[in-house]
Amino acid sequence: MAQLGTDYQGAKPMDDFSPIPVGDYKAVITDSEVKATKAGDGQYLNMKVEIIEGEFQGRILFVILNLWNPNPKAVEIANRELATIVAAVNKPGAQDSTELHNIPMTIKIGIQPGVGEYGPSNRIKNYMAYAAPVVSQGANGTPVTIVTKPAPTPAGQPPINPATGVPYKPWENWPGK
Numbered sequence: 001m002a003q004l005g006t007d008y009q010g011a012k013p014m015d016d017f018s019p020i021p022v023g024d025y026k027a028v029i030t031d032s033e034v035k036a037t038k039a040g041d042g043q044y045l046n047m048k049v050e051i052i053e054g055e056f057q058g059r060i061l062f063v064i065l066n067l068w069n070p071n072p073k074a075v076e077i078a079n080r081e082l083a084t085i086v087a088a089v090n091k092p093g094a095q096d097s098t099e100l101h102n103i104p105m106t107i108k109i110g111i112q113p114g115v116g117e118y119g120p121s122n123r124i125k126n127y128m129a130y131a132a133p134v135v136s137q138g139a140n141g142t143p144v145t146i147v148t149k150p151a152p153t154p155a156g157q158p159p160i161n162p163a164t165g166v167p168y169k170p171w172e173n174w175p176g177k
Helices: 073-089
Strands: 023-036 043-051 058-069 103-113 123-127 133-137 143-147
Touching: 023 058, 043 073, 058 073, 058 123, 073 103, 073 123
Parallel strands: none
Antiparallel strands: 023 043, 023 103, 043 058, 103 123, 133 143
């Protein structure tokens, strides 16, 4: 038997870490740091992304970008994801990960199946510019919310990647794809 004391009585209960529903959420990058890989043969950028609106406000997701890795495919994938993030927060030419912090964007969340003893978890599938709703007055003076969206791309044409200035490749994650 162990004496528990009373320190736990004022503590907040544990958070629920079950996956949140698939969908689009407003979020910001709140922290980033470079960490060494487990194998010690490279480094990755670890970014903390926080949902900032709605029912799941305050939930945290982590993004790992293998930007410095002996596997060239891993580096290519990480660079594509980073380019998408940079475009979503409208920071072309960013040189430091802190330049991406605290800028609202829309993230598309999916669920990846569990592996081994771990259950299913969330994964960010895309990053898009956040289109803030515009409130104006309707004909009778009541507020009307209009959500602005980027101009549509001509049919059959991929959108321009703002990070590179060239159209996205068919296999890349386009904003809104």
